[in-house]
Amino acid sequence: MSNPPLNQPAPDFSGVSDDGKPVSLSALRGQWVVLYFYPKANSYGCSIEAQKFEAKLPEFEKYGAQVIGISTDSQGGQAAFREKCHLSYPLLPDPDQTICKAYGVMGGLTSLMGVSNRASFVVDPAGTLVYELRSMLHTVHVPGALAELKKRGAARA
Template sequence: MSTRLAVGDAAPDFTLPDADGKPVSLSDYRGRRVIVYFYPAASTPGCTKQACDFRDSLADLGDAGLEVIGISPDKQAKLAKFRDAEGLTFPLLSDPDREVLTAWGVYGEKQMYGKTITGVIRSTFLVDPDGKIEQALYNVRASGHVAKLRRDLKV
């Protein structure tokens, strides 16, 4: 199990390819607040619901000065298909080696259908303009999570 991040921790920097293979780094967002969310698999029901909720809230989040990045272990081609099918306009990043997932504490044991498995722990982080963790939310639900996040952030 990887170590979990806490409020005030430095957000582990990363550079990962997006759905088109273009490298995206967390440091590209320095000076801005960014929501970094981790999800298990593109094009699955829960992950689609969550991504579409972010998509549908993107204008309001942007007006509040928030950017959104989604990260999963999916390969770039699967991310491109997911992005195109759902009309997603924020970066989806590929971490097939799970190095970033591990650094952020979102890859490890979790419960699924009553069994303990190893996989991506659905989690969301708010990173402040200085690159520090402002919120660390582990084990979030796919449905209703974005609405709760918006309420908490008053967006």
């Protein structure tokens, strides 16, 4: 498992969100995408972080960005998390850690080999990975991603 390089194509993925809809990075080409990986649905820090992304969703939308939350929780666990936190953006279950490994993020509550299991990434409309933040602090990912979008002049197409 290695970190994907910045300014290179973001690792593509596809899956089914907690509400049963297909989600793939390639299908989102043409718009900004904010991916955030979190350790465990319904945990205290992850709930706060998810709700902060939801609260700032109008700002992400202003920049034309789709937010996607990813964890190793099951589809049912993700659905319960969405309901509890009143989330409107897709949550993508990654129980086999395929997406986590592609982004160099170890899933679950345990962080192995010094790899953070809380990270956020910004992918530009061309599919290039332009930003990453790896920190277990749940308070830094929303402002970090928004600052990157603002810095890059992201705007609704």
